[in-house]
Amino acid sequence: MNKIIAMVRKELIDAARDKRSVMAGLYYAIGTPLIMCGLFMVLIGQLTSPDDLKISITNPDKAPDLVRFLSNKGITQGEAGAKDLKAIELIISPDYAKQMNQGKGAEITIVADNSEEKLQNSIRRLEKQLQAYSAEMGSLRLIARGIDPRVVQPLKVNVHDQATTDSKGGMILGIAIFTMIYSVFISGMNLAIDTSAGERERNSLALLLSHPLTTRQLVLSKIIAVGLFALLGLVLILLVSKVAYTFVPWQELGFSVSITSEFMALMLLVGIPVALMAACLQLFVSFMAKTFKEAQSYLTMVLFVPLALSMAASYNIAPDVLQWLPVSGQQQALMDFIKGKDMNMLQLLVSTLGTLAIAVILALGMEKSLKSEKVIFGL
C-alpha cells in the first residue's frame, strides 16, 4: 500500500511538471465550455431575431396597406443590387385596389425559384404573412356585413406545448454533457501515454520493475494517477461551465439552463467509473504501443469509440440498446436528470457496472502483459 501511495504521488508530481500533460487537460477543460457558450449565443441570436427579409415588390403603391402590414412583420422592399436582397419578387396587380374595393380576389404573384433550398424558409415566411393578411381582410369584410367571422373558421386549433423549459434545453445540454464526459478521456490521455509508453521510452520501466513491487501494484498506481488527473479535468470543466453558461441569454429561448450543484455532484459520481475505464483503456493501449508517437496515434483512434457512443446518445439517433452501454448509458441518465425526468436507475447501474467491468478486464490484461518481456522492453 505504501508503495502504491509513493508511486501515485510520484506520478502526480511528475505529471504536474509536464507542461504537455497539464496543458492538454487545461485547454480542453477551460476552452470547451467557452466555445460552447459562444456557439449557443450565436445560435440563440439566430433563432430569436430573424433578420429582416428584403424582397422586390412591384407596384407597392397599389397596396399601401399590405406593404405596411408586411413591413411590420419585417418583410420590406429591398434596394436593387443590395447584398441581402433575396431573389423573391412580389408582384401586386395594377388592378389590386380595384379588385379589393369590389370584394373580389385581389391578385398578387410571388415569383421565386422554389427548388432553391436556401430560399425555402423566406418563401414560406412571406406566404404565411400573406395568408395572415388575407384572413384579417376576410374577417373585416364579414364583420362589415354583420356576420361573425368565426362562422368561416370551423376548426379552432389550440396547441399546448408540454415541453418544460428545461426539457427544451435538453438537446443543447446533451451536447454540453457530452463535452464534460469527454473531458475525462482527454484530460488523462497525455499522462497515460507519458507514464506507460513514455516510461518505457525513457528506460525507466525496466528499472521500476527491477524493484520489489508486483505488477499489480504498478498497474494500480498508474490507473489511480491517470484517473485522478481525468477527474481533475472533469471538476475543472464543471466549474468553468457553471460560470460560463450563466452568460448565455437562455431566457430569449424561453427556458433556462443552469449547472446546479446537484448536477455537478451527480456528474462527478457518474464520472468516477468512467474515469477509471478511460485510464485503463488509455494505459492498456499505450503499453501495447512501442513508442510515444505510436501510442498517440492508436489512442486517437480508440477514443473515437466513446465519442461515438456519447454523440449517439445526445442526438437520440441510437437504438435503445445504447442506453445500457458504458458511456452512452451514463450520458442518457445525466440528460434525463437535467431535463427533470426520472432517471432509469437500472440503466445507470447496468452501464456503470459495464464500465467497471471493462476497466477491470483491461487492468488484468495490463497486469499480465507487464510480465511479458516483449512489453517491458518494447520488442
Place this chain on the structure above:
Amino acid sequence: MIKVSHLSKRIGEVQALNDLSFVAENGQITGLLGPNGAGKTTCLRTIFGLLKPDTGTAEIEGIDVAIDPIGAKQQLGLFPDPFGLYERLTPREYIRYFAELSGLSASDAKEATSKVIAKLRLEDISDRRCKGFSQGQRMKTALAQAIVHSPSNIILDEPTRGLDVMSTRLLRDILIDLKNQGHCVLFSSHVMQEVAALCDQVIVMAQGRVVAIGSPEQLCAQTGKASLEDAFIQLIGTDEGIAA
C-alpha cells in the same frame, strides 16, 4: 551472494545465454567481462526476473528469483544501463521514490536519501531537476538510487561508460567502500582497466557462456599473458568488441 546456475535463454534466433553458471560472493567485487553482445545485460536482466530463462535458476541470498521475485529483489540494488532518470524530478525526489519502492518507510526513505546525497557529494544538484544533467551527474544520481536502501547485493550494468576521470574515481571508491562493508558487488563491463583495477573475481563471458573464472592474476597466469587484456583475447579467441 548472487548465484546463477545453468542459465539458458534464447532471444529470437540468438542463444543469448548458454548454460551460464557462476557465483558472486559477499565482500567481493565480481566483474562480468565480455565483448559486446556476450550476454552480459541479458544475464543481469535475468537475475532481476525481467527476463525468464528457458532453463536454469538465479538465486539472491538463496532466494530463487523465479519463485519469490519480491523477496529476491528486496536484496538487490540496480544501477541500470541506460540510467532511466525521471527528467522532471530532482535527484532527491528520485532517490527517495526508489527508496520507498525498495520497501523503506517514508521517514526512513527521507533519511536514507539525505545520507546517500551527502555520501556521493550530490548536495549542489540534489534539488535541481534532472533535465540537462551531465553524464557524471546522471551517473551519481543513478548510483545513489542503487545503494540508497543499503541492499546486500548491488548490480551495475556498464557503470563507467561515458564518465570522466573524476567520476570514474568516485565510482571506484564507492564500490570499494561497499565491498569493505561486506556487500556483494557485481558489475558488467568491457573495459579492461576498470576490471583489472577493481575486481576480486572476473567472469569472462563470450556468446552466452562462461569462458573462464578467476582473479585477474589467475587469468593472466592461466593464459601465460602479462596483461589482462591479452589474457582476455586469448580466452575468448578474438579481439572483437573490446575496448582497451
